[in-house]
Amino acid sequence: MKLSPTDTQRVITxxxxxxxxxxxxxxLINAEFLEYxxxxxxxVAEAKMRNIDIDGDWYKREFITNEDLSTNxxxxxxxxxxxxxxxxxxxxxxxxxxxxxxxxYDELLAVIQTLTSQDSEIDLTLNIKFRGxxxxxxxxxxxxxxxxxAVKRAQLRGGAWSTLGKQIEKPLMLTxxxxxxxxxxxxxxxxxxxxxxxxxxYLLNEDKEYPCEIKLMGKGNPEVADAIxxxxxxxxxxxxxxxxxxxxxxxxxxxxxxxxxxxxxxxxYTILQTLNIPSKPFNGNLDIALPAIFATIFE
Numbered sequence: 284m285k286l287s288p289t290d291t292q293r294v295i296t297x298x299x300x301x302x303x304x305x306x307x308x309x310x311l312i313n314a315e316f317l318e319y320x321x322x323x324x325x326x327v328a329e330a331k332m333r334n335i336d337i338d339g340d341w342y343k344r345e346f347i348t349n350e351d352l353s354t355n356x357x358x359x360x361x362x363x364x365x366x367x368x369x370x371x372x373x374x375x376x377x378x379x380x381x382x383x384x385x386x387x388y389d390e391l392l393a394v395i396q397t398l399t400s401q402d403s404e405i406d407l408t409l410n411i412k413f414r415g416x417x418x419x420x421x422x423x424x425x426x427x428x429x430x431x432x433a434v435k436r437a438q439l440r441g442g443a444w445s446t447l448g449k450q451i452e453k454p455l456m457l458t459x460x461x462x463x464x465x466x467x468x469x470x471x472x473x474x475x476x477x478x479x480x481x482x483x484x485y486l487l488n489e490d491k492e493y494p495c496e497i498k499l500m501g502k503g504n505p506e507v508a509d510a511i512x513x514x515x516x517x518x519x520x521x522x523x524x525x526x527x528x529x530x531x532x533x534x535x536x537x538x539x540x541x542x543x544x545x546x547x548x549x550x551x552y553t554i555l556q557t558l559n560i561p562s563k564p565f566n567g568n569l570d571i572a573l574p575a576i577f578a579t580i581f582e
Contacts, residue, residue: 284443286450288581298542309353316436328413345387361388452497460578464563488559493517501568
């Protein structure tokens with residue numbers, strides 16, 4: 284999921300104002316999922332109409348073994364996700380997917396058939412009306428469709444949160460630097476540590492450069508320590524930090540900012556002063572300052 288400049292600006296604004304930035308991402312996930320669901324129901328209705336008088340498993344023919352489908356669609360339609368396939372088989376190339384998805388789909392169908400046969404009192408029928416024609420899906424067909432939609436939403440959700448930080452890191456750091464008057468001469472956007480690990484942002488003074496790590500995660504996330512110490516970070520900026528996270532950072536002399544604290548972004552100025560990076564305090568109104576900064580960053 285790719286954030287638009289407007290969405291990125293909204294997330295940064297929420298972060299700096301100690302507001303929940305997740306509302307922006309959740310709204311994007313919901314919008315993308317609902318659009319996918321509508322389009323998927325249309326495809327299901329069209330496929331069922333094409334196969335209404337044909338014997339055999341129409342869903343498998345249209346949504347699993349149909350080689351006109353994309354590799355990712357085949358995986359999703361079989362109740363899998365790409366990451367699972369890659370973890371099991373160390374690859375998700377198309378030839379492999381074509382070979383394995385029918386087997387996984389058959390296993391899913393067998394489970395559904397077993398469950399529905401065990402309780403005959405439960406029935407479920409999805410009715411899809413499309414172009415004046417009404418299509419009914421049996422309980423088995425309905426559960427397959429529901430499972431596909433559940434897998435797709437999980438994929439969208441996981442992808443959104445995993446890519447959020449990568450898309451926010453640099454504009455967030457640029458915004459913080461602009462707020463506190465840090466000249467471009469005193470930061471660098473990309474580079475590598477002595478161990479060859481890539482770092483997305485460096486603060487610089489006349490004598491030294493300081494790798495910065497940015498993590499937008501929940502409080503106490505166990506990845507925190509690994510990220511900041513493995514990358515030899517000098518500055519760590521996060522949404523939320525547990526007391527343990529802060530203690531670990533202090534122990535290893537890593538300067539930290541917790542954005543979710545009241546005016547937490549102001550701690551960044553203290554760090555700039557500690558690192559002898561030319562800067563100036565910001566005591567203005569974020570609602571006034573940020574639009575002007577964003578106009579420069581996102582021009």
